[in-house]
Amino acid sequence: MSTHASPTFIRPLREAGVTFVLALIVFGPISGLVLDGYSIEPHLGRPLLIASIVAAGRLLFGVLEQTPFGQKLLARNARKASGGVTVARGDEYKLLYFVVPLVIAIGVTLPFVANKYWLGNLILALIYVLLGLGLNIVVGLAGLLDLGFVAFYAVGAYFLALGAQYLDIGFWTALVCAPMLAACFGAVLGFPVLRMHGDYLAIVTLGFGEIIRLVLNNWLDFTGGPNGASVPAPTIFGLEFSRIAKQGGTPFHEFFGLEYSSDYKLMFTYLVLLVVVLLMVRFLTKLRQMPMGRAWEALREDEIACRSLGINHVIVKLSAFMMGAMTGGLAGVFFATYQGFVNPTSFNFFESALILAIVVLGGLGSTLGVIIAALVLTLLPEVLREFADYRVLAFGALMVLMMIWRPRGLIRPKRPHFAPEV
Amino acid sequence: MDPRNLLEVRNLTMRFGGIVANNDVSFDVAQGSITALIGPNGAGKTTVFNCLTGFYRASEGTIHLAGDQGCAPLEVGGLLSKPLIGGSYLVARAGIARTFQNIRLFREMSVVENLLVAQHNHLDRNLLSGALGLRRYRQAERDGIERAFHWLRVMDLEEDANRLAGELPYGRQRRLEIARAMCTGPRLVCLDEPAAGLNPREKADLAERIQHLRNEHRVTVLLIEHDMSLVMGISEHIVVLDHGEVIAAGDPQEVKNSPAVITAYLGADDDEEGAA
Ligand SMILES: Nc1ncnc2c1ncn2[C@@H]1O[C@H](COP(=O)(O)OP(=O)(O)O)[C@@H](O)[C@H]1O
Ligand SMILES: [Mg+2]
Numbered sequence: 001m002s003t004h005a006s007p008t009f010i011r012p013l014r015e016a017g018v019t020f021v022l023a024l025i026v027f028g029p030i031s032g033l034v035l036d037g038y039s040i041e042p043h044l045g046r047p048l049l050i051a052s053i054v055a056a057g058r059l060l061f062g063v064l065e066q067t068p069f070g071q072k073l074l075a076r077n078a079r080k081a082s083g084g085v086t087v088a089r090g091d092e093y094k095l096l097y098f099v100v101p102l103v104i105a106i107g108v109t110l111p112f113v114a115n116k117y118w119l120g121n122l123i124l125a126l127i128y129v130l131l132g133l134g135l136n137i138v139v140g141l142a143g144l145l146d147l148g149f150v151a152f153y154a155v156g157a158y159f160l161a162l163g164a165q166y167l168d169i170g171f172w173t174a175l176v177c178a179p180m181l182a183a184c185f186g187a188v189l190g191f192p193v194l195r196m197h198g199d200y201l202a203i204v205t206l207g208f209g210e211i212i213r214l215v216l217n218n219w220l221d222f223t224g225g226p227n228g229a230s231v232p233a234p235t236i237f238g239l240e241f242s243r244i245a246k247q248g249g250t251p252f253h254e255f256f257g258l259e260y261s262s263d264y265k266l267m268f269t270y271l272v273l274l275v276v277v278l279l280m281v282r283f284l285t286k287l288r289q290m291p292m293g294r295a296w297e298a299l300r301e302d303e304i305a306c307r308s309l310g311i312n313h314v315i316v317k318l319s320a321f322m323m324g325a326m327t328g329g330l331a332g333v334f335f336a337t338y339q340g341f342v343n344p345t346s347f348n349f350f351e352s353a354l355i356l357a358i359v360v361l362g363g364l365g366s367t368l369g370v371i372i373a374a375l376v377l378t379l380l381p382e383v384l385r386e387f388a389d390y391r392v393l394a395f396g397a398l399m400v401l402m403m404i405w406r407p408r409g410l411i412r413p414k415r416p417h418f419a420p421e422v
Numbered sequence: 423m424d425p426r427n428l429l430e431v432r433n434l435t436m437r438f439g440g441i442v443a444n445n446d447v448s449f450d451v452a453q454g455s456i457t458a459l460i461g462p463n464g465a466g467k468t469t470v471f472n473c474l475t476g477f478y479r480a481s482e483g484t485i486h487l488a489g490d491q492g493c494a495p496l497e498v499g500g501l502l503s504k505p506l507i508g509g510s511y512l513v514a515r516a517g518i519a520r521t522f523q524n525i526r527l528f529r530e531m532s533v534v535e536n537l538l539v540a541q542h543n544h545l546d547r548n549l550l551s552g553a554l555g556l557r558r559y560r561q562a563e564r565d566g567i568e569r570a571f572h573w574l575r576v577m578d579l580e581e582d583a584n585r586l587a588g589e590l591p592y593g594r595q596r597r598l599e600i601a602r603a604m605c606t607g608p609r610l611v612c613l614d615e616p617a618a619g620l621n622p623r624e625k626a627d628l629a630e631r632i633q634h635l636r637n638e639h640r641v642t643v644l645l646i647e648h649d650m651s652l653v654m655g656i657s658e659h660i661v662v663l664d665h666g667e668v669i670a671a672g673d674p675q676e677v678k679n680s681p682a683v684i685t686a687y688l689g690a691d692d693d694e695e696g697a698a
Binding site: 086307313 | 507520553
């Protein structure tokens with residue numbers, strides 16, 4: 001980087017030129033050729049426009065980089081990028097006494113003010129919060145890159161759908177059993193592969209996720225294949241949230257003498273989900289200060305040091321894997337209940353990538369960051385409905401910006417404060 | 423096994439493909455002693471440590487650790503090859519703790535957390551009792567924190583308790599690593615070049631602390647070190663390695679006057695301290 005007083009333009013210009021060509025190559029086929037019926041129409045102006053915007057951005061960056069202001073900005077970023085983790089002072093908790101009840105109050109009142117469309121979005125957002133929290137255990141805390149997390153999500157969802165079909169189980173049974181089954185799947189997958197490191201683990205988990213999806217897709221007799229399987233409405237004390245009782249109980253609306261509305265089912269799902277998410281957040285906050293949670297993070301920091309301290313790294317990794325899988329299974333149950341129907345397309349790789357993006361953008365290891373990222377990444381596309389076509393593009397741009405601005409994620413976790421007893 | 427010894431290494435040979443890092447190494451570490459392992463760079467000292475602590479499986483030879491309170495001696499290789507559950511972590515649980523030549527702290531965790539991780543096996547690991555905050559769990563956690571602060575005081579790190587391990591100055595990181603090893607409650611602590619990169623004042627301070635650990639806290643110390651004045655000053659028994667073989671062993675006086683040691687050091691390079 002030059003340290004001259006006045007910025008030079010030659011290098012930035014050259015770089016911008018290269019960027020322009022690269023952008024043209026990338027965007028040319030994507031936006032330059034538009035499929036119209038059976039013919040392809042060339043729109044050469046568009047890639048030129050996009051590439052010019054990108055090149056202008058690069059030029060601006062290159063020039064700014066040389067000014068004192070830009071360098072100060074870069075230095076600040078570099079400081080943030082390296083670590084950014086701090087230790088709590090021990091008195092931050094006071095604010096929580098105010099914020100937590102407020103958040104809970106808002107969360108509880110939302111379903112009564114939101115319309116059906118937004119209620120559905122909120123449920124989905126909370127499901128992603130749950131998924132993010134689960135994957136955060138595996139990737140953020142234990143440092144194991146899992147690209148097939150969606151497999152456990154599918155296990156949870158299909159457990160409810162198929163369990164209802166074959167074993168006549170209901171929502172509540174699934175809520176307890178599905179996480180356990182998902183954890184078992186986690187253990188079965190984890191035990192042989194957790195001796196691997198980094199990239200190998202990522203590839204194996206990626207394969208596992210696809211295997212589960214393909215099995216669900218192709219085992220027609222058992223899972224219903226691509227047609228999926230329907231999921232019964234949830235019940236509360238034997239009252240069903242359906243128009244007519246299918247499971248031998250009384251419908252909820254008849255019991256209370258109300259008009260039938262599918263909103264009740266959504267509200268019920270939302271409230272149970274909210275309770276589960278709150279409990280999960282509380283549990284995870286505690287967990288980070290419990291021996292198991294600390295061991296996970298220590299393992300992420302340095303596996304060899306862990307072994308030298310007598311920590312069985314395989315067991316610790318396995319427990320993280322199972323705990324993550326369990327949370328994924330739990331989210332699956334809610335997803336199936338919300339949709340009333342499951343099929344394998346809901347569990348493709350894009351879903352895994354989205355959950356991973358939530359964890360990475362949120363700040364690996366930070367519960368609050370993951371919650372914010374999950375809410376933003378699921379609710380924002382709904383707010384910007386008109387731009388739905390550009391969703392994936394915006395998603396990519398957001399990722400790039402975050403990597404520049406905050407490469408370690410939105411929020412860096414704080415370490416707990418300890419004081420000796422006096 | 424001699425009851426006066428804590429550790430007996432016999433005919434240890436470690437090969438990496440064609441490289442013989444240790445060849446037929448035998449030595450003893452007496453109970454409650456400070457024993458030093460010295461030798462020029464590349465002599466194979468760290469490799470011996472890695473075999474002792476179970477990070478490498480020795481190609482040949484045995485390493486016996488005296489049993490705790492009258493139990494039968496343990497063989498390190500045996501702990502590693504236990505079916506399914508075998509691993510280096512069992513060696514640490516048997517009572518051998520270590521530090522690393524290039525410091526391995528949990529850099530993004532606080533100092534106290536580093537020490538709590540070291541006590542993992544002494545704390546209440548049950549998720550349920552932790553989530554519900556049972557008395558048993560809270561008591562174990564409090565004891566752990568107390569023990570952590572105890573070792574911080576011993577290593578003079580108390581004011582750093584709530585800092586990130588990775589942001590401590592180098593000398594303090596070295597001391598923290600020793601404190602962390604001590605938190606596992608070891609019988610033998612292996613220090614790999616604990617004084618490397620310290621200034622003379624810090625070195626003297628460290629020497630005092632190592633002696634303090636042995637005298638007051640009854641732990642046996644095995645030490646790799648290049649600084650001869652430090653080694654000669656505090657150790658009772660010195661084992662000299664060169665090219666993977668033991669070329670001399672004895673008390674500091676014997677080793678200092680041994681012709682083999684003088685040739686190894688002066689022949690290897692002109693500096694009396696070796697290539698530190
Ligand atoms: N994992 C390994 N693979 C191959 N060679 C190794 C390995 N570890 C150590 N060595 C070799 O063993 C020799 C001794 O190394 P080391 O024990 O680190 O020496 P010291 O600690 O005495 O300086 C060196 O020649 C080194 O290259
Ligand atoms: Mg070495």
